[in-house]
Amino acid sequence: xxxxxxxxxxxxxxxxxxxxxxxxxxxxxxxxxxxxxxxxxxxxxxxxxxxxxxxxxxxxxxxxxxxxxxxxxxxxxxxxxxxxxxxxxxxxxxxxxxxxxxxxxxxxxxxxxxxxxxxxxxxxxxxxxxxxxxxxxxxxxxxxxxxxxxxxxxxxxxxxxxxxxxxxxxxxxxxxxxxxxxxxxxxxxxxxxxxxxxxxxxxxxxxxxxxxxxxxxxxxxxxxxxxxxxxxxxxxxxxxxxxxxxxxxxxxxxxxxxxxxxxxxxxxxxxxxxxxxxxxxxxxxxxxxxxxxxxxxxxxxxxxxxxxxxxxxxxxxxxxxxxxxxxxxxxxxxxxxxxxxxxxxxxxxxxxxxxxxxxxxxxxxxxxxxxxxxxxxxxxxxxxxxxxxxxxxxxxxxxxxxxxxxxxxxxxxxxxxxxxxxxxxxxxxxxxxxxxxxxxxxxxxxxxxxxxxxxxxxxxxxxxxxxxxxxxxxxxxxxxxxxxxxxxxxxxxxxxxxxxxxxxxxxxxxxxxxxxxxxxxxxxxxxxxxxxxxxxxxxxxxxxxxxxxxxxx
Amino acid sequence: xxxxxxxxxxxxxxxxxxxxxxxxxxxxxxxxxxxxxxxxxxxxxxxxxxxxxxxxxxxxxxxxxxxxxxxxxxxxxxxxxxxxxxxxxxxxxxxxxxxxxxxxxxxxxxxxxxxxxxxxxxxxxxxxxxxxxxxxxxxxxxxxxxxxxxxxxxxxxxxxxxxxxxxxxxxxxxxxxxxxxxxxxxxxxxxxxxxxxxxxxxxxxxxxxxxxxxxxxxxxxxxxxxxxxxxxxxxxxxxxxxxxxxxxxxxxxxxxxxxxxxxxxxxxxxxxxxxxxxxxxxxxxxxxxxxxxxxxxx
Numbered sequence: 001x002x003x004x005x006x007x008x009x010x011x012x013x014x015x016x017x018x019x020x021x022x023x024x025x026x027x028x029x030x031x032x033x034x035x036x037x038x039x040x041x042x043x044x045x046x047x048x049x050x051x052x053x054x055x056x057x058x059x060x061x062x063x064x065x066x067x068x069x070x071x072x073x074x075x076x077x078x079x080x081x082x083x084x085x086x087x088x089x090x091x092x093x094x095x096x097x098x099x100x101x102x103x104x105x106x107x108x109x110x111x112x113x114x115x116x117x118x119x120x121x122x123x124x125x126x127x128x129x130x131x132x133x134x135x136x137x138x139x140x141x142x143x144x145x146x147x148x149x150x151x152x153x154x155x156x157x158x159x160x161x162x163x164x165x166x167x168x169x170x171x172x173x174x175x176x177x178x179x180x181x182x183x184x185x186x187x188x189x190x191x192x193x194x195x196x197x198x199x200x201x202x203x204x205x206x207x208x209x210x211x212x213x214x215x216x217x218x219x220x221x222x223x224x225x226x227x228x229x230x231x232x233x234x235x236x237x238x239x240x241x242x243x244x245x246x247x248x249x250x251x252x253x254x255x256x257x258x259x260x261x262x263x264x265x266x267x268x269x270x271x272x273x274x275x276x277x278x279x280x281x282x283x284x285x286x287x288x289x290x291x292x293x294x295x296x297x298x299x300x301x302x303x304x305x306x307x308x309x310x311x312x313x314x315x316x317x318x319x320x321x322x323x324x325x326x327x328x329x330x331x332x333x334x335x336x337x338x339x340x341x342x343x344x345x346x347x348x349x350x351x352x353x354x355x356x357x358x359x360x361x362x363x364x365x366x367x368x369x370x371x372x373x374x375x376x377x378x379x380x381x382x383x384x385x386x387x388x389x390x391x392x393x394x395x396x397x398x399x400x401x402x403x404x405x406x407x408x409x410x411x412x413x414x415x416x417x418x419x420x421x422x423x424x425x426x427x428x429x430x431x432x433x434x435x436x437x438x439x440x441x442x443x444x445x446x447x448x449x450x451x452x453x454x455x456x457x458x459x460x461x462x463x464x465x466x467x468x469x470x471x472x473x474x475x476x477x478x479x480x481x482x483x484x485x486x487x488x489x490x491x492x493x494x495x496x497x498x499x500x501x502x503x504x505x506x507x508x509x510x511x512x513x514x515x516x517x518x519x520x521x522x523x524x525x526x527x528x529x530x531x532x533x534x535x536x537x538x539x540x541x542x543x544x545x546x547x548x549x550x551x552x553x
Numbered sequence: 554x555x556x557x558x559x560x561x562x563x564x565x566x567x568x569x570x571x572x573x574x575x576x577x578x579x580x581x582x583x584x585x586x587x588x589x590x591x592x593x594x595x596x597x598x599x600x601x602x603x604x605x606x607x608x609x610x611x612x613x614x615x616x617x618x619x620x621x622x623x624x625x626x627x628x629x630x631x632x633x634x635x636x637x638x639x640x641x642x643x644x645x646x647x648x649x650x651x652x653x654x655x656x657x658x659x660x661x662x663x664x665x666x667x668x669x670x671x672x673x674x675x676x677x678x679x680x681x682x683x684x685x686x687x688x689x690x691x692x693x694x695x696x697x698x699x700x701x702x703x704x705x706x707x708x709x710x711x712x713x714x715x716x717x718x719x720x721x722x723x724x725x726x727x728x729x730x731x732x733x734x735x736x737x738x739x740x741x742x743x744x745x746x747x748x749x750x751x752x753x754x755x756x757x758x759x760x761x762x763x764x765x766x767x768x769x770x771x772x773x774x775x776x777x778x779x780x781x782x783x784x785x786x787x788x789x790x791x792x793x794x795x796x797x798x799x800x801x802x803x804x805x806x807x808x809x810x811x812x813x814x815x816x817x818x819x820x821x822x823x824x825x826x827x828x829x830x831x832x833x834x835x836x837x838x839x840x841x842x843x844x845x846x847x848x849x850x851x
Contacts, residue, residue, distance in 0.1 A: 176622055192622060226796075228617050228836025229824040235834070237782045237792045243832040344789040 036513045039372030043364045043505045045498035051080075051360035052419070052501075055337065056352035056493045063351060064341025065246070065387040066101060066312050073337055077315040077384050080363050084370040086317035089381060089403040097314040099397035101387060102307035105244040106131065106231050111302040112259055114144075116272055121265070126234050129259045130227040131303040132215065133245045134202050134391075136255035140212040141300040145169045146270065147292045148284050149177055150201040150213075154527050155457075156187055156288075161208045164292040170212030170299045171205050172269060175260075178285050180221045194461040199391050202256050203470065212301050213258035216266030219278045220285070227260035248393040249309065257301045272297050314394045315384040316403060319369050321516070323377035330379045330404040331515050332412040333508065334395070334464055335362045336388030340487060352493045354486060358415035358478075359384050361505040368509050376516025378410060385464050388416075395464035399471045411437055411474045411515050411522055414465035418504045419496035420483045424449075426504050427456035427479050430465070434474035436522040437515065441476065444510035448503050455481055460527070474522045476511065478504055593725030594757075594769065595684045596718070597810025598646030603636035604811055605653070605848045608717055614839035616825075629657040632848070633717075644684030647692060651677045673698060686718040686812070717845050719771075719803040719815050726769075731756045734775075745791055747781030753799065761804060763813050764847070768804035775799050779823065795823025801843075815845040 054060075054076060061069040078095040088095050110131055112123040123129045148160035150173030158178070177187045177196040187193055194200055198215065205213050217224050229235065232242045261269075267277045273295045284291055315337070321327030335358030339351030350356075366382040369375070381403065387393025399406060411434070418426070431438040431454055445452055456479040460466065465475040480500070485491040515522065612627045632653040639647040652673050659666040678694030722732055736751045753775030761770045781793040801817030819841045826834045 196622060222615060222838060223820045223840055224822045224836070224838040226822055228822075230617075230834050230836060232792075232826050232834050235792055235824060235826055236780055236794045239782065239790050239792045239826055239828045242790075242792075242826060242828045245834070246832075344785075 035374040036372060036510065039368030039513075040506055040509060042368045042371050043502055043509060045502040047367075048357075048360045048364055048501040048505065049493070049496070049498040051363050052352050052356040052496055052498075053493045055356035055359060056350040056491075058348050058350065060350070062341040062349040063337065063339045065338045065390050065393065066310050067341060070312070070338055070386060074313045074315050074384075074386070077337060077359065077363065081315070081317035081366060081382070084317075084367045086319055086366055086370055086382070089316045089318040091403055092316065095315050095317055097316050097383075097398065097401070097403065098311045099314065099386075099394065099401070100249040100309045101246055101312050101390075101393060102249050102309045103244045103246055104133075104305040104307040106233050107137075107304040107306045109302060110304055111300070112261070113300050114265070114269060115298045115300075116296060121268060123261065123265060126229060127226060127262065128265050129261045130229055130231065130234070131305065132198060132202075132213070132258035132260060133230045134198060134247065134256070135258040135303045135305065136250065137303055137305045138255075138257055139300065139302040140170065140257045141298065142168060142170045142211055144172050144214070144269065144295045144297045144299050145210075145292065146273070146275075146280075146295055147171045147173050147205075148280075148290045149174045149195070149218075150205060151177060151195045152204050152208075153187070153193075153195050158187075158288055158290065160290045160292050161204070162290060162292075164294075165209075166205070167209035168211055169209075169294075170214060170301065171208075171210045172214040172216065172266070172295070173201060173205075174218040174281060175215050176218050176221065178288060180218075182285070193458070197461075200461055202258060206256055207470070210256065212299065213256050214269075214299065214301075215258070215260040216269075216277070217260075217263060218281050219263060220281050225263045227262050244307070246390055247307075248387065248391065248396055250396070257303050259301055259303065269295060269297055312386045312393070314386055314398060317366055317382040318403075319366070319375065319380040319382075321377050321379040322375040326377040327379050328404075329408045329410050329521075330381050331376070331410050331512055332381045332383055332468070333362055333365055333415075333512055334383040334385060334412060335359045335415040336386070336394065336464055337384040338386050338389055338394075340389050343489075347489050349487065349489055350492050352491050352496050353417050353419045353480075353483070354491060355388070355416050356493075357417060357419035357496060357501055361415040361418055361478075361501060361508065364505050365509045365512065369512075376513060378516045379404070380512065380516060388464055392464055392467050395467035399467045399473075406468075406471050406473060409468070409473050411476070412465055412468040413508055413512055413515075414463055414475065414477045415504070415508060416463040416477065417479050417481075417486075419480065419498070419501045420485075421480050422451070423497050423500050424503070425451045425453060425480065426500075426507070427453045427481055429454060429456035429460050429477040429479065430475050431457070432527055433469060433525055434476070434522040435525075436520075437474050437476050437511070440511045440514045440522075441507065444507055444514065447510060448507045450503050450507060472524050474524045478508055480504070593723075593807055594721035594771070594805055595644065595723045595810055596646075596682070596686050596721065596812075597684075598637040598640050598644070598648065598682070600637050600640060603634050605632065605634045606717065606812075606845055607632045607848055608843065608845040610841060610843040612839055612841040614837060616835050616837040618833065618835055623661070625659060625661045627657065627659040629655070631655040635718075638679070645689060646682055647679055648682045649677050649679050651675070652698070682718070683723075684810075685723040686720045717815070719805070719812055721771075721805060726757045728757050728759060728769075734773075741783075742781075744785040745781040745783035745793060747779055747793065749777060749779050751775060751777040751799075758802070763804045766806050766813050766847075767808065768813050769807050770802055770804050772802050773800070779821075790828040792826040793823060795821050797821035797823075811847065812845070813847045815843070817841075817843045819843070 055073055060073055063070050063073050081095050110125050112129045114121040145166050150160055150171060152159045152161055177193060179187055202213055270277050280291055336355050337359040340349045342348050362382050362384055369380055385394030428441050456477055463477060465477045469475050608631050610629050614625045616623050634651045634653055636649040637646045638649055655670045655673055657670060676697040678697055679692040681689040681692055683689055732755055734753045738749045740747055753773045755771055755773040758770045758772045761768055777797045779795040785791045797820055799819045803815040804813045806813050821839045823837050
C-alpha cells in the first residue's frame with residue numbers, strides 16, 4: 001500500500017493563509033502572549049487521526065522490531081519531518097540514527113563455578129545455571145554479595161543496595177519482588193511492579209557498580225527448582241527456523257554478565273554465610289527491611305553468546321534554537337513508533353494507541369514548531385524511537401550515543417499512549433523528578449483544560465523517558481493509562497479519541513515552548529530523594545551514590 | 554509502552570498443556586500384566602451400574618516473558634458418568650463417558666477467559682477400559698468433546714476425562730506393600746503432539762472409610778517429563794518441554810472395584826518456545842490440585 005498524503009500541501013496553504021490573516025489584523029494582545037499561537041492551532045485532531053491511521057494500518061503489520069514494516073513506518077515519519085521543513089540532527093546526514101540489535105545464541109563455553117576456601121562448586125548448564133537472555137558475553141570473577149531482591153524502590157521506601165558496597169562485585173538476588181502475593185499496599189500486592197523485571201534489576205545493579213548478576217528463584221512463591229530455560233538451543237526439541245532472542249548491543253558500560261541458578265545452588269551459596277534461602281526471603285517479606293550482606297564466595301561466570309547484527313532506526317528531526325547563547329541546549333520530544341508485530345503471521349497487533357498515538361503527537365508537535373513563526377531559544381530534537389517494546393532499545397542506545405551532549409539536554413518529554421480512556425484526562429509522570437517541569441504542565445493546562453493526574457508514576461520505568469532519567473535528564477511522561485486493548489489485536493484506530501490527542505499534544509507543545517524559552521533549567525531529583533538539594537541549587541541535581549561512580553557519561 | 558502483557562493469549566494454550574499433564578500423570582500403569590482378582594485393586598465393571606463423579610481442579614501458573622513474571626489461575630468443575638455397556642471376559646469393558654456438567658474459568662492479568670463449554674454438556678464418548686482403569690482404545694464419540702479454549706484455538710478433552718480414573722495394579726495388595734508404575738502416553742493437545750512419561754512410587758497405606766464406603770488408601774509420589782511440538786492454530790510452531798513432580802492419594806472400594814476418591818497435586822516446570830515473528834522462549838511453572846469424588850450410584 002502506497003501512502004498518498006495530501007496533508008502536507010494543505011498544511012502549508014493553511015499556515016500561509018493564517019499568517020496573512022494574522023499579519024493583516026491589528027494585534028489585540030501583547031506579542032509575548034501569542035508567540036506560540038500559530039503552532040498551537042496547527043495541531044489538529046484530523047491530522048493526528050490521519051497519522052495514526054497510516055501507522056496503525058494492517059499493512060504496517062504491527063511495526064515489530066526489526067521488520068520491513070518498521071522500515072516503512074520510519075520512512076513515513078522521515079517524510080513527514082522533511083515535508084515540515086525540519087532538519088537532520090547535527091552529525092547525521094539523514095533523519096535516521098542507526099543502532100545495532102543482535103539475535104543472540106548460546107555459544108560455548110558457558111561455565112559457572114563458585115569457590116569457598118576449601119570447596120569448589122562446578123555448575124552444570126541447564127540443570128544448575130542458565131545464562132540470562134540479557135547477559136553480556138565474557139568472563140567475570142569477583143566476590144558475591146547478596147542483595148535481597150536487587151531492588152531500589154524509594155517510592156516504597158525500600159532499597160536493597162542501601163548501606164552496601166557492590167562496586168566490582170557480583171550480586172546475588174531473588175527473582176520477583178517482596179510480598180508478591182500479599183494484598184497489602186507494599187509493592188502493589190499481587191500485581192507485579194516494574195521492579196520485578198530482570199531488565200530493571202540488571203540496570204539497577206549496573207547503576208550500583210556491580211560487574212555480574214546471579215538470579216535465584218525466590219522459594220516462597222515459586223516452585224521451580226531449576227533455572228528457567230530461555231534459550232531455544234537448550235530445548236530438547238528444537239524448532240526449525242526458531243530465531244534467537246533479540247537484544248540491544250549495549251555499550252560496555254551497560255554490559256553485565258548474568259546467570260540464573262537453581263535453588264540448590266542458591267541454597268548452597270547462602271549456606272556458605274550461615275543463611276537460609278527461604279528464611280531470608282521470609283524475613284525480608286515480613287519486615288520489608290533489606291537484608292543485604294557479602295558472602296565468603298568467589299564466583300566466576302563465563303557466558304558466551306554470539307549473534308547476528310541488524311541495524312534499526314531511530315528517526316530524529318532537529319529545529320535550531322533562536323538564541324545563539326542557548327541554542328546549544330536542547331529539549332527532546334519523543335515517542336516510540338514500534339509495536340509488537342503479529343502472531344502466527346495472521347493476527348496483527350496494530351498498536352494504534354501503543355504507540356502510533358504518541359508518534360502522531362510528536363509529528364504534530366514537530367510540525368507546529370516548524371510552522372510557528374517564532375522559535376524557542378533552545379534547540380529542539382524530535383525523536384521517534386524503535387525497539388521500545390523489546391526493552392527501550394532505541395532510547396537506551398540514544399543516551400549512550402546522544403546527538404547533543406546529555407548535560408546540554410534540558411528536558412525530555414515522552415508521549416506514550418495518549419489516545420484512550422476518559423476523553424478529557426491525561427496522566428503525567430515526573431513530578432518528583434522535576435517539580436519545575438511539572439509546574440509548567442499545570443500552567444500550560446490552563447489554556448487546554450484537561451484533567452491532569454499522576455497515575456502514570458506507577459509506569460515510570462516502562463517507557464523511553466526512563467533511559468533519560470537514568471542519565472539524570474529531567475523528564476515528563478504523558479500517558480492515558482491502560483485499557484483492555486493494550487497489546488491486543490483490538491488496539492485499532494477506530495478506538496482512538498483524536499480530540500483528546502489534540503489536547504494532549506497541544507499541552508505538550510506548550511510545555512516544550514516554555515522549557516525551550518525559560519532562562520532557568522529545570523532541576524533533576526532522583527525518585528524518592530528530597531526535592532531540595534543541600535544548597536538549594538536547581539539544575540542537574542545533587543550528587544548521589546549512583547553518580548559517584550562517574551557522573552554523566 | 555514496554556509492558557509485558559502478551560501472556561493472556563498463550564494462557565489457554567499452556568493451561569491446556571498443563572491440564573493434559575496433570576490428568577495423564579494421575580494415571581498409573583502397572584508393570585505386571587493385569588489379571589482378574591476377586592479382591593484387591595481391580596475395577597469391576599458391571600452393566601447397569603453406572604458411576605457418577607465430580608472433579609474439581611485448580612491451577613496456578615507463572616510464566617516468564619522477557620524477564621517479567623505473569624500469573625494465571627484457572628479453575629474447573631465437572632460432573633460425569635461412567636456407564637459400562639459391555640463387560641468382556643478379561644475384565645475390560647466398553648464404558649460410556651457422559652459429561653453431565655462443566656464449567657471453567659481462567660484468570661490472567663489482562664482479564665478472564667471463559668471457554669464456551671456449555672455445548673459439551675450431555676455429550677458422550679465410548680471407551681474400552683481395562684480392569685486396571687487404562688483406556689485401551691476410544692471406540693466412538695471423541696469428536697464430541699472438541700471446544701474452543703481461546704480465540705482461534707480449539708482442543709479436545711475426551712482423552713483427559715477418560716483418564717480421570719486412577720490406574721490400579723489389578724491384583725491383591727497388602728497394607729504397606731509398594732510398587733512402581735511407569736507409563737508413556739502420547740496425546741494431542743492444542744495442536745501439539747505431547748509425549749508424557751510418568752514414574753510413580755505407590756504404596757497401600759491403610760484401610761479408611763470415605764463417604765461411608767470402606768476403602769483402601771493408596772499413596773503415590775513420582776516424577777514425570779513432557780515433550781511436545783507441533784503447530785498451534787493460534788501461536789504457530791511451538792515446542793514444549795517440562796519436568797514435574799506429583800503426589801497424591803486415592804481411595805479404592807476393593808469390594809465393588811470402584812474408585813471412590815482421587816486427590817493429586819502436580820508441580821510442573823516447563824519451557825514453551827514459539828517460533829515465528831513473536832519468537833519467544835517462555836519458562837513457566839504451574840501447580841495443579843485435583844480432586845475427583847464418587848457422587849452417587851445410579
